[in-house]
Amino acid sequence: MTGPDLSGSVDMTHGGGGRAMMELIRDIFLRHLSNPILDRGDDAGLVEAPAGRLVMSTDSHVISPLFFPGGDIGSLCVHGTINDLAMMGAQPHYLTAGFILEEGFPLADLDRIVASMARAASAAGVQVISGDTKVVERGKGDGVFITTAGLGVVKDGLNLSAANARPGQAILVSGTMGDHGVAVLSKRENLEFETEIRSDSAALHGLVADMVAATPRIAVMRDPTRGGLAATLNEIASAAAVGMALDEAQIPVSPDVAAACELLGLDPLNTANEGKLIALCPAEDAGRLLDTMRAHPLGRAAAIIGEVTGEPSCLVQMKTAFGGTRIVDWIAGEQLPRIC
């Protein structure tokens, strides 16, 4: 059997609730994402409630460009929502996806994106169980925006929250900082480096499962996406009214990313990641947690980068490589628009 004809582009009829929309759903969405729940074609996906507490999350994805080294908006929207669930310690189970398509967007590109979503979902063991498609006129969107929502289950006894940060806890990261932001910006600006810098986009729930099994006392997990490590640590510091003391020499940054950041005027600590996490745990558990992280393919470059302090003004401070101390602040403006 040959596939459907995907030589055309999205037009307004694809959002009209009529026959053209049904064909789009059949030829692209169901062809790639098919599963018994989605295939029923009902208004919502019906599933057996898994045992445990539920977590639910959503992310809208407006990344530009849509395709970049190491991923595309399709894989990114799956990984992004899985990671939000994973940061609560959850096992992700189900996703929904809402597509906002711009008139004129090539069907072949949409097909490629949905195929990538399907691969990412399958690799992560999650199913897309319900979806929606809207079309906006040319110039009222930008190719495709995808909003995913996810449902996962947390084991009893596990309570991860930014509010759990306490002085004395160790701060760990699972790997190098800034890869995603630099990869996307390089592609957007058509920059070429000697080695291609690839996004770290990845689903982190497997790493998280190993971590919570080894160290049930993990207090906080977060993925440092928009705004990078700096924004995420400041968020945690604000939420729990604590300070942080980092050691710059311990923060992993790949030499290629460091060089690209230098050239682009970026700080890797403000630059987005899509396959890394930050974890806070009691100091006495830090060594074991680090070993567990390093034993997982997505945590090989994990490091202990500092500790939580009782510093009353909730600042994130860093001992620099030159022996000084600087404040690691949120960026005031937007360093990199549309990075996810």
Next chain:
Amino acid sequence: MTGPDLSGSVDMTHGGGGRAMMELIRDIFLRHLSNPILDRGDDAGLVEAPAGRLVMSTDSHVISPLFFPGGDIGSLCVHGTINDLAMMGAQPHYLTAGFILEEGFPLADLDRIVASMARAASAAGVQVISGDTKVVERGKGDGVFITTAGLGVVKDGLNLSAANARPGQAILVSGTMGDHGVAVLSKRENLEFETEIRSDSAALHGLVADMVAATPRIAVMRDPTRGGLAATLNEIASAAAVGMALDEAQIPVSPDVAAACELLGLDPLNTANEGKLIALCPAEDAGRLLDTMRAHPLGRAAAIIGEVTGEPSCLVQMKTAFGGTRIVDWIAGEQLPRIC
């Protein structure tokens, strides 16, 4: 305490993951939607799993204009997702919301929309437990798009699905057809009618709860949104490989909407609804179901409009008011773009 300063507009920093985004979340989203789950500020909302089977659904909303008689994108996105859950017979519990904002969108309008979401959610007894905000450059979006996802619970024993349609079942609608589409189009085109036509946008789960309690043998429920009654009945007919025979004289259409449709060249049966449902049930239950629907404020104009047939080509046919028969088809193109 005076409220936050909302005299400005959305700029790219509001999507950057930094301080401006945190302030937007605090001043608009949390101010209106606050609840203990959302207020934790984690990457996902954590809830106790309610007993029963779960349903999950999503809808992206790109309606234009954003404000229309009878509602706005804020109330619509809450009602739309609740209704998708309700059509599975579910009690809705939780929503997530992903916002895609266009640079330059007035903060005061965003505030009005989020306030409207909050009122709709509160009235319906659901909580928004997680959200996300992205910003795109001017000309890459259109004010605001909102994608909601919802989680609900279905009682054991209840199995509603389009695939359950069987010859002999009665077809009921809960009220007049076409109100939403005509209301939005009138506003978009600046048309004035003697009486203002208002959208029927409403949350239908209360009506549904009464219906399934009175008539547990309901086989199918659907809300006839985009594409109207015609598209929804054709979808059901295709899914279950059945035909349908309608009686035009029984299909409720308000005189104002009928007159406006005449003027605008629309067919009320192809025109969107946002607070109406279609139900299929065994013929012997139809009278009781009709009584139950009419006893609910959102079902006062309910009617039995036809029956499912074994007609092998899966056509939806209608006895017209003039005594002839016509086929009620999907519309081929898009009658009304961006109606939801």
